[in-house]
Amino acid sequence: MSEVETITYPIERLQEFSTRVFLHFGVPEDDARLAAEVLASSDLRGIDSHGVARLHCYFDMLSLGRINPKPELKILRESASTATVDGDNGLGLVVGPKANEIAMDKAGEAGTGWVSVSNTNHYGIAGYYPLKALEKDLIGWSMTNTTKLVAPLWGAERMLGTNPIAIAFPGKEEPPIVIDMATCAAAYGKIEIAKRKGEKLPEGWAVDSEGHHTDDPEAMIEGGGLLPLGSNRERGGHKGYGLALMVDVLCCVLSGANWGPYAPPFAVRQYVPEKQVGKGIGHFFGAMRIDAFIDPDEFKMQIDAYRRELLATKPAPGTNGPLVPGDPEREAEAIRSKEGIPLVMPVVEELRDISKQIGIPLE
């Protein structure tokens, strides 16, 4: 990693920059701060692909008027524990947190709350939302669909997004367990990195445009697809495909958004489907009150015990043993909140380009 040139910025600087970029497009101040907070949470947690590295995409979409800077969320339907929200084509970074709030409010009354969202856009890291639920002592769920990238098992074309699932469980004395995972075998960003470095892909990541498994990053990028978690039939690729489909139905079919190959693109350079089967992309949020099931202290003590048990597992050779999901990201946050966010030069250049175009200082 050391050969990659980076510039390190304090998170406050990046967050302020993002906020001002959103404000520039007429995003109301509270919403702009919220959107910047979601991006910052990704940069802090070491998920470099979903933080300010994507600010230029949001910038482009706002510049072209393809995202509504001042959405008014509408509840289309609701019950004691559910709501369906139309995000009015707003930033997912704004619509997502607000819809997540509705799920948490519902849980307060009904024990759980479940919100399916249409007419929205990319919402940052899936893990942000259950982290917000943790602040209220709730078990939070979050899912979203994304632009198509994944070929279903036995398919030779992209039909599904990378459709992540996130959920988090609080501990008492120990940190929480935070699960945040795309339902494909490997992230698209890893294909791009392999291409840049001239490396071959590991087996099980991708197919080419004919549906053959391929180790050539270019072959995936040029009309191929990512493979679902499990990769092939033998190792359970039908399971990753099933999970991606589950996420898509809960986010899109349940809300009236564009599912599967009809998901609109996140970036202006991406393919725009000719047909629409709903509005925008979709999210799905859940919130569960622990005390609606069990004494929260009892729950948290067991989570602590579970964590200790996992960390005490006999390690596989060449490893330090299993990690607890969410720990690497929490450790990254502890470091980066003090030492700042190291951005690779292509990202710095993108931010500088924004800065130059709209006169908001970065440095």
Added chain:
Amino acid sequence: MSEVETITYPIERLQEFSTRVFLHFGVPEDDARLAAEVLASSDLRGIDSHGVARLHCYFDMLSLGRINPKPELKILRESASTATVDGDNGLGLVVGPKANEIAMDKAGEAGTGWVSVSNTNHYGIAGYYPLKALEKDLIGWSMTNTTKLVAPLWGAERMLGTNPIAIAFPGKEEPPIVIDMATCAAAYGKIEIAKRKGEKLPEGWAVDSEGHHTDDPEAMIEGGGLLPLGSNRERGGHKGYGLALMVDVLCCVLSGANWGPYAPPFAVRQYVPEKQVGKGIGHFFGAMRIDAFIDPDEFKMQIDAYRRELLATKPAPGTNGPLVPGDPEREAEAIRSKEGIPLVMPVVEELRDISKQIGIPLE
């Protein structure tokens, strides 16, 4: 397959036999019929491992008094959309359907219902429960933990069950989408089959007792572990591990059951953990009223369209293209409900042994 000797039984015969076996142990008639129905649904759907092939396990556990034939379910806590149920150490085949009913009833009032269950035992196929929800036009979820078999990524010992997730979505003119998947790469039954045939395991299925990946079925069986979905770090083994953990927390930590390595065994020959951290194993059920989110007709028409889209995907070489989850099982059911259930001789022998021991005719 043709070289394997089988005897084919009408499903009615097997279901009647199972019912009478349960009755023999004092299981009340309605419960005995229910338990036999869950087993039959597995045999009909071609999931041979979870039907009457397991009747001898239930028989053993009931014979030894390790399962309560007459459980009285207790609701320990509830809210508008949730309940926590103590299964009174009953058959999971009885406790599961009853807890699932509670989830469905809750959905009627609150839009969704979510039930976590402790003090229960093996509940058959996870997919049975969302199929029952489909009958009431609900989206059903089901999860359970199981005896430890899976090594977490970077672990060298079994810590987690095969912890399945099932969910189903109804179509309008087309059949439903039914997802039912364990969160490990390959089923334990496949390891046993490879051992019997003297075959090596594919890469990505298992580790030995030192945590090395192994292609030797014996090495997995003798103190090794199954690998989570994704298999290794590169292909997302941490994701399958995270899913298994999620299932375990929802089923066990939320209900007060035995999580992770403390899950009690399903069969008498299996290892019994020395320590308990809760009661029995755990299940988790969910039910969602579609009309609490969207017009059910609209939802179902989109599910139909989604199905057609998936089936029209360009096929990968050497395949007929992607399947829709649940279709192979539905096709098996159409055939087997007419032609009967082909049982391999070891299963027939087990049923004959039960028949001989308690004087209930099989043939």
